[in-house]
Amino acid sequence: MIQRLTLTLLILMATPVAFAMGNHSAPKGSKDHNRFIKELRETYPVIALAPAELPQELRSQEAVDALEAELTRKLGFKEYTVIPAAVYAELWQKELEALGGIYDPITGQLIPENLLVAKARVRATMVESHDVDAFLETSVVERDAAYLGTVITYGGVKERAYVKGPSWGTSDVAMGVLRALFLTAELVTPEGNVIYKNAGGIQLRFKESRDDVVVTPVEELLSVQEYNRTAAHLALRGMLYDYRTLSRDIRARKTENARK
Amino acid sequence: MRKYTNEICLGLLVSLISLSSPATAELLIPEADFKEKVQRIAILPSRIQIETSDDYAAARRIDELVATKLEEAGVDIIPASEFLEVEQATARTMGGSYDAFTGDRDMAKAKTINDLAIREFERLHEFDAYLIASVVTTPSSFRGGRARWDGIEVKTKGSGGDLYGSLTASSLKISVIDKTEADADYMVEQTGIQLLLDMDGGFWKAARFVPVPLEERLTDEATNVRAVEAALAPLIELIGTPVTTETAATGGASE
Numbered sequence: 405m406i407q408r409l410t411l412t413l414l415i416l417m418a419t420p421v422a423f424a425m426g427n428h429s430a431p432k433g434s435k436d437h438n439r440f441i442k443e444l445r446e447t448y449p450v451i452a453l454a455p456a457e458l459p460q461e462l463r464s465q466e467a468v469d470a471l472e473a474e475l476t477r478k479l480g481f482k483e484y485t486v487i488p489a490a491v492y493a494e495l496w497q498k499e500l501e502a503l504g505g506i507y508d509p510i511t512g513q514l515i516p517e518n519l520l521v522a523k524a525r526v527r528a529t530m531v532e533s534h535d536v537d538a539f540l541e542t543s544v545v546e547r548d549a550a551y552l553g554t555v556i557t558y559g560g561v562k563e564r565a566y567v568k569g570p571s572w573g574t575s576d577v578a579m580g581v582l583r584a585l586f587l588t589a590e591l592v593t594p595e596g597n598v599i600y601k602n603a604g605g606i607q608l609r610f611k612e613s614r615d616d617v618v619v620t621p622v623e624e625l626l627s628v629q630e631y632n633r634t635a636a637h638l639a640l641r642g643m644l645y646d647y648r649t650l651s652r653d654i655r656a657r658k659t660e661n662a663r664k
Numbered sequence: 665m666r667k668y669t670n671e672i673c674l675g676l677l678v679s680l681i682s683l684s685s686p687a688t689a690e691l692l693i694p695e696a697d698f699k700e701k702v703q704r705i706a707i708l709p710s711r712i713q714i715e716t717s718d719d720y721a722a723a724r725r726i727d728e729l730v731a732t733k734l735e736e737a738g739v740d741i742i743p744a745s746e747f748l749e750v751e752q753a754t755a756r757t758m759g760g761s762y763d764a765f766t767g768d769r770d771m772a773k774a775k776t777i778n779d780l781a782i783r784e785f786e787r788l789h790e791f792d793a794y795l796i797a798s799v800v801t802t803p804s805s806f807r808g809g810r811a812r813w814d815g816i817e818v819k820t821k822g823s824g825g826d827l828y829g830s831l832t833a834s835s836l837k838i839s840v841i842d843k844t845e846a847d848a849d850y851m852v853e854q855t856g857i858q859l860l861l862d863m864d865g866g867f868w869k870a871a872r873f874v875p876v877p878l879e880e881r882l883t884d885e886a887t888n889v890r891a892v893e894a895a896l897a898p899l900i901e902l903i904g905t906p907v908t909t910e911t912a913a914t915g916g917a918s919e
Binding site: 497500504505506507511512514547548550552579580581 | 806
C-alpha cells in the first residue's frame with residue numbers, strides 16, 4: 405500500500421495538470437502586478453456593473469441580485485465607486501427596444517452589429533450621465549473542468565471529483581473531465597477594450613461515481629450563497645489585491661475552498 | 665513486480681477492448697424491411713449540441729455535406745434546406761420562437777412551430793423516412809498520447825505522460841427514423857469527429873488540458889467530410905446505388 409502511494413505521489417509530482425480556465429489576465433510579476441492594481445484604481449475609479457448574464461435554465465432574479473451585491477461589496481471595499489446594474493439594465497432595455505432586439509427571432513442567431521451598437525450607445529450614455537470609467541461585465545457559464553486523481557480544481561475551487569470511487573483503472577493516476585459553472589468577469593473600457601478578465605469556479609454540474617455520473621439538480625445550482633460569494637471573490641481578486649495579499653489569499657482560499 | 669501483475673493484465677485487457685471498439689452503428693429493423701421501407705429520405709436540419717463559434721453556420725455545413733454525400737451515392741433525398749425553408753416560413757408567420765432581446769427560446773412555441781412545419785412539409789413532399797444528423801458531446805478514452813472514441817483514434821498534442829482516463833470529444837450521430845412514429849428508429853450510427861478538449865505535455869513538460877478553441881470546432885472541411893462519410897457509410901451500403909464507371913474513375917481513386 406505504501407509502495408502504491410509512493411508511486412502515485414511520484415507520478416503526480418512528475419505530471420502536474422493545469423487547466424486554462426480561471427487564470428486572471430493581470431500581470432504575473434509582483435512589481436508589474438502591483439503597478440497594474442494601482443493604475444486600475446487611479447484610471448478607473450468609477451465602475452458600472454452590467455447585469456450578470458445567466459444561462460436560460462438557471463436564470464433567477466435572486467441569483468442575479470446576490471451576485472451583484474457581492475461584486476458591489478468587493479469593489480466598494482477597495483474604494484471603487486460602483487454604479488448599480490439597474491442603471492445599465494434600464495438603458496440597455498431602451499436600446500434593445502430602439503433596435504428591435506439583438507437576436508433574430510426566427511433562427512436565434514445573434515445580430516453582431518446590433519449588439520455592438522447597443523453596447524456602444526449604453527456605454528456612451530453612462531459615461532456622460534454617471535462619469536463611468538469602466539464596465540464590469542459578468543456571466544455564469546458552463547465549461548469543462550478537468551480532474552487528476554480524485555480531486556478536481558476549477559477556477560480556484562478544489563473539490564472531490566468522485567462521489568464514489570474511482571475503483572477502475574490500471575495505475576493510480578486517473579484523469580477526466582466534468583462540467584462546472586464559472587463566474588466570468590471582464591472589466592471593459594467605454595471603447596470596448598478588455599483590461600481585466602478572470603473566472604471563478606462556482607460549482608460542479610455533475611460528479612463521477614464509479615462507472616456513472618451524479619448530476620447536480622438544477623434547483624441546487626447557484627443556490628448556495630457561499631459558493632456564489634467565493635466565485636465572485638475568485639473572479640475579482642486579480643484586480644483588487646496587490647501581489648502580497650494575493651499570494652497570501654491564494655494559499656488561504658485553497659484551504660478554504662476545499663469542499664467535501 | 666508480481667504485486668502488479670493482475671493490474672497490468674487488466675490494463676492490457678481494457679486497452680485491447682478500447683482499441684477494438686468500432687463506431688456504434690446499429691440497424692434497428694431487419695435489413696430487408698429497411699430496404700423495403702426506406703426509398704426516399706427527407707433530411708432534417710442538423711442539430712449542433714456542442715459549443716461552436718457559430719452553431720447555425722456549422723449546422724448548415726453539415727447539412728450540405730450530408731446531402732452531397734447521399735446524392736453522390738445515388739440515395740433519393742430531400743435536402744435539409746427544403747425543410748428549413750418550410751420551418752422558417754412557419755416561424756415567420758408566428759413571429760419566431762426566440763426572444764429578440766435575450767436570445768432565449770420559447771420551447772412551447774418552438775414545438776408548435778416544429779409540429780406545424782412537419783405537417784406542412786409532409787403535405788408538400790412524398791418520402792419514407794427522416795434523417796437527422798446531430799453533433800453530440802461524448803467521452804473519449806485517453807492513454808499514451810492517443811484518444812479513441814466512436815471508431816476513430818487521434819493523436820493528442822502531448823503524450824500526457826503516465827496519465828490515462830477520458831477527454832471530451834464530439835461525434836456525428838446519424839439517425840434514420842420512421843416518418844410516422846417519431847420514436848421509431850430504423851438506424852443509428854455514431855462516428856467521432858474531433859476532440860473538444862485536448863491533452864498537451866507529458867513527462868518533460870507539465871501535462872495540461874487544452875480546450876479546442878470554438879473557432880476550430882466543425883470548421884475543418886477535411887475532418888467534417890471524413891466524419892460525414894464514415895457516419896453515412898452503413899446507410900449508403902444498404903440503399904445507395906452502385907458506383908458507376910465514371911464515378912469510380914474519379915471519386916473512387918482515393919480508396
